[in-house]
Amino acid sequence: MLVGTLVVLLVAGPLLPRWAMFMLNVSLSWGTVVLGMMLLMRTGLVSFGQGLYYCLGAYAAGTLHHFYGIADILLMLLASLVLAGAGAFVLGFLLAKYRDIFFAMLSLAFSMILFGLLVKTSALGSTDGFGLSAKTLAGIPLGDWERNALYCTTVVVAFCAAFGIHRYLSSHQGRLAGAIRDNELRVEYMGASVRRVIHVNYVISAALSVVGGGLVGITIGHVDPEMAFWTTSGEFVFIAILAGTGSVLAPFLGATIFETVRSFAYEYSPNTWQLILGVTMLLVIMFLPGGLWSVFTRKRAA
């Protein structure tokens, strides 16, 4: 199923009109971020600070282009991955001790720190941010093919992420995530280190957010501090809730629905967009706790 989706997306994408490909590109990048969110939720943690890594990824890519003139998609992604991976590894030591709303609050504090820093850093464009673009992919100049190449990179990255997480979740360590959500103490009794699992999952989710952020930055061609503001993280939370944590494909489905509805809502009714979000979220929490994905699985079970 995964491979089929990959092929369809790769072939169909460039045939789509430009706007649709752009939208799909952003959706898949967001999906990658939400995939990280999903991994945390499986562990029983809700982060209101995923924007920290999303923003870091975008800024790392942007800074490379802006200050060092490097505009290679892979290099940009790699740089952001290294930077934020290191950051997440350090912060993970702290955050792995926190649960529930305290995890949410501390992660929120960290992302707001980044927001506060970026807003006041005039070298990085303060509140306006700055523009960026990609010119090469692994050293090959792209020319007019920039959009298509970027799209294909995104599809491949999203595919690898989904497949990787799928494998991870069925591994020994991955299965511990759900166990921790159910009963942390028992996991400890059985001899597994809860803190280590959370730490590892946190770093993975940060890595996914970073890559997603980098891709969004390059796709949109602009980065600004708003990406680290808590409302951005809130949107990731929203998509994760909407989609559910049932499958690694759910985040991508959720992100695509989210992006599509948002694009049209901005066009036709900009002042009721959040109203729709809020009502949808309440409905999902009340009547569909497993998210949209649970509709599929429920049918199959019946």
Added chain:
Amino acid sequence: MNQFLAIVIDGVIYSSWLFIIAVGLTLIYGVMKILNVAHGSLYALGAYAATAFGGYWLAQGYPPMGSYGMLVLAAIFVGLVAGPLIERGLLRLVYGKEEVVLVLVTYAVFLILEDLTKLAFGVDPLSIPEPYGLLGSFEIGELMYPTYSLVLVLLSGFVAIALTLILGRTRQGKVLQAVIHDREMAAGVGINVSRVYLITFTVGVMLAALGGALTAPTISVQPGIAAEVIVLAFAVVVIGGLGSLGGAALGAVIVGMVRAWAVHKWPEVELFSVYAVMALVLIMRPKGLFAAPEARKI
């Protein structure tokens, strides 16, 4: 020396403001264990209602001093309408779920209220500057301060004392403490917990709206203020310890002083400093400064 004085005074003014916007949040969490993300929207609603009520009052040509009454009236109005509506209509249905789920529910309310305010009041900035200028200003040394800020400080102190007295000295307060301590036992001895929740939430909403209504004269009221205020309020209550009244006061003072210091000495870190303190306190004392230790439950 003069700068030190300026920092302290600015800090006191900012702290008082922070306390008013944050105290409702900590009250609701303390009693209901709900971290109300919509608190910021209710603050915004209060601010919008203040421009509507106050604007109407002034447009009618009534004595301008009465506009202060209208600010308070606006807050009470928002509390009485939005409080029961949200508590009875929605929160009642989700009690007993995990705290994180409750955060998500109130986040949904936040999103809904954001747009409802836009629909009701439009997206253009509104303002009601009259009450701010009306009282003139006073001097401390060579520094000039608007008297309105003094009123804010006094009012904030009044709210703090009133809440402390109500909680500690009245029958209603004792009932509330019983509910905080053990909800089921409280219900067992005949306390109407559902009513306590309703009243607490309404009062919390009123305090949020009061914060907004009192801030309205000093800012331009526009979309986006809710999102800014709620994270500040989070910082304040998390530093002090969620659910603790004294904690909220301490948190407000810490954040207020740090920010005032940053504004004067190192303006680049102004915004950043607040969250840096929040992260630091959470790292040192994961549950905030005033939180009581909790037994580990299996």
